[in-house]
Amino acid sequence: MDIDAITQYILAIVPAVTAITGMAVMVGVGIGKIRQSNQITTDTVSEISSKQKALQAELVSAYKENAELKKELKKVLKKIEHIHFVDKEE
Secondary structure: OOHHHHHHHHHHHHHHHHHHHHHHHHHHHHHHHHHHHHHHHHHHHHHHHHHHHHHHHHHHHHHHHHHHHHHHHHHHHHHHHOOOOOOOOO
């Protein structure tokens, strides 16, 4: 073989090898990012679930407190009904 033919052969193959290598790297990076985003999504879902449970517990306690306050307000309003007062106009 002639050195010229070998050089042309190498020059013809190098772009194809570079393209294939680049695509393999891109596929690997893409798969890695997809796995990473799935892990983040799983962590985020579990965090959201725990925060939702905490908020539900706070909401239940707020409803109970609201019911107690309503009862106390009714008692106070019943006491005020018996008091007769007149507003003086200026």
